[in-house]
Amino acid sequence: MAAFMREEESYMNGFRxxxxxxxxxxxxxxxxxxxAQLLRSxxxxxxxxxxxxxxxxxxxGLAYSxxxxxxxxxxxxxGMSAFENDPLHFLNWVQARDKKASPESFLPRQWYGEYLSALVPAGHxxxxxxxDDVMQIQKVSHSYQITTRKNETHPADVVILAIGHCLSKARFGRRPSFPLAEVDGQARIxxxxxxxxxxxxxLTLGRAPRQNEIVAISRHGLLPMVHARHDGNPGASHFRKIIHGSKPPTLxxxxxxxxxxxxxxxxxGGxxxxxxxxxxxxxxxVxxxxxxxxxxxxxxxxxxxxxxxxxRMPPEVAEKIYYLINSGRLKIKKGRFTSLVEEDGSWTVNWRSDTHELRRERFDHVFDCTGLSRDLGATDSPLVRQMLRDGLLVxxxxxxxxxxxxxxxxxxxxxxxxRGEYWESTAVPEIRKQAAAIVDRLLKLLN
Ligand SMILES: Cc1cc2nc3c(=O)[nH]c(=O)nc-3n(C[C@H](O)[C@H](O)[C@H](O)COP(=O)(O)OP(=O)(O)OC[C@H]3O[C@@H](n4cnc5c(N)ncnc54)[C@H](O)[C@@H]3O)c2cc1C
Structure with missing residues (x-):
């Protein structure tokens, strides 16, 4: 999403x-x-x-910590290279430490975090x-002033916001970023x-010797599907046809x-x-x-x-999840909550099942794994709130x-x-593409 091409001329005049x-x-x-992409270019x-x-x-960030x-x-x-034009960059980096890693391997996210940390050359x-925490970004003439929590200010001609999930407070219990190792191994969750x-x-709470009984509830009770090798033939011929038609398709x-x-x-047979x-x-x-x-x-x-x-889940992850389901330690249920009340260190949860029965259960811990909020207007981020208020973000x-x-x-x-503009905007294949487009726009301004 580029704003800087739209006022290119006045903007260029404003450059130092x-x-x-x-x-x-x-x-x-x-x-x-x-x-990484910018410094390469x-x-x-x-x-x-x-x-x-x-x-x-x-x-x-959130995913690779x-x-x-x-x-x-x-x-x-x-599929995880940071560079779209160098698709095996991550694989090559990994193979230098683990020769067994293949293009199809689902590798530990911790390794990906290490890859990302190594990506940006320290001392460049x-x-x-x-x-520092950025609290405010204000437009000053043709450029910006950034103010941080430590009350430092930084000038910028171009500001690129890569602030990620903007998670607000958990709606139910705690977020799972809470140190799960501290949860008692017998607790009901x-x-x-x-x-x-x-x-x-x-995966963390179900690992032996822990014996937690875990109940997971969502409105549709749908688990992620499992990855499987497929022939890789582009299968979406009807979909491709309608999106390339004379009128954009409806949902x-x-x-x-x-x-x-x-x-x-x-x-x-595909x-x-x-x-x-x-x-x-x-x-x-689309x-x-x-x-x-x-x-x-x-x-x-x-x-x-x-x-x-x-x-989707990698097959080796699915195996662990289905083992816990089959052994009765993990129950997946469909339902809606009517109330969750914490009292004296435990939770009383009232919920309605998909068969409309009202249920009441007690749990020692409640974790909110509902993912991203769908209302940025309710964000807790002071920076986003200020930028919306000042009309810098819409x-x-x-x-x-x-x-x-x-x-x-x-x-x-x-x-x-x-996400509001593209829906698919959160995974590495989309992020690296968006980053490349930003770098391109920036380079065009230089040339
Ligand atoms: C659990 C999980 C697993 C995932 N697995 C995969 C995967 O296997 N493959 C894949 O392609 N994608 C995956 N994704 C999706 C995607 O790769 C990640 O969401 C990715 O981490 C997004 O990174 P981000 O930098 O945009 O956001 P974030 O990870 O949220 O990082 C944003 C950072 O900005 C900081 N920040 C925010 N506001 C400010 C501020 N005002 N001042 C200073 N700093 C600020 C935050 O503290 C944070 O560190 C996964 C996502 C999650 C949540």
């Missing part, structure tokens, strides 16, 4: 005569990938990159790193949500085409996964062409289906994220914030 000051805000995977005398983030260790060896990437290593002459965050939490048409493709793939994988790169453009009403329909009626098929419709206002020349965003 010396180096262009680029501030990258956010120290997770998006910030690391963006910085520029001459040190052209640009100074200021990388700001609130974490102790840069490059890890884990040290649990059972937490695996849910994308095979061949064009880079300075600032561990409720997990709200049945997606990949639940899977991560269960109903797009979804119907995809279902037909899945049915045909299966009837040929696999629905080849259809989902084939459709995925088109989602950002989502953009959907009306806000269609986007809302998707969130109401389709998202659970899409998520469980698109965000909230998407529906309010899943935000994009730079047309007047905010020099402001770029990538990753989660763009």
């Amino acid at each position: 005569q010396s180096k262009i000051e680029v501030a990258v805000v956010g120290d997770g995977a998006s910030g690391a990938i963006l910085c 520029i001459r040190p005398d052209e640009i100074h990159v200021r990388w700001l983030g609130r974490s102790k260790k840069f490059g890890l 884990t040290s649990d060896p059972d937490h695996l990437l849910n994308v095979p290593s061949k 002459p064009s880079l300075t790193v600032h561990p 409720l997990i709200v949500g049945t997606g990949l965050t639940m899977v991560d939490t269960v 109903r048409q797009a979804f119907a085409a995809m279902r037909t493709d899945c049915a045909e793939a299966e009837s040929r 696999d629905w996964r080849s259809v989902v994988d084939d459709v995925r790169p088109f989602i950002p453009s 989502w953009k062409s959907f009306s806000p009403a269609d986007r809302r329909q998707f969130l109401r009626h389709v998202v659970h289906f899409w998520d469980s098929h698109r965000h 909230i998407s419709d529906p309010p899943l994220g935000a994009f730079p206002a047309p007047e905010a020349a020099g402001l770029e965003v990538l990753g989660h914030l763009l």
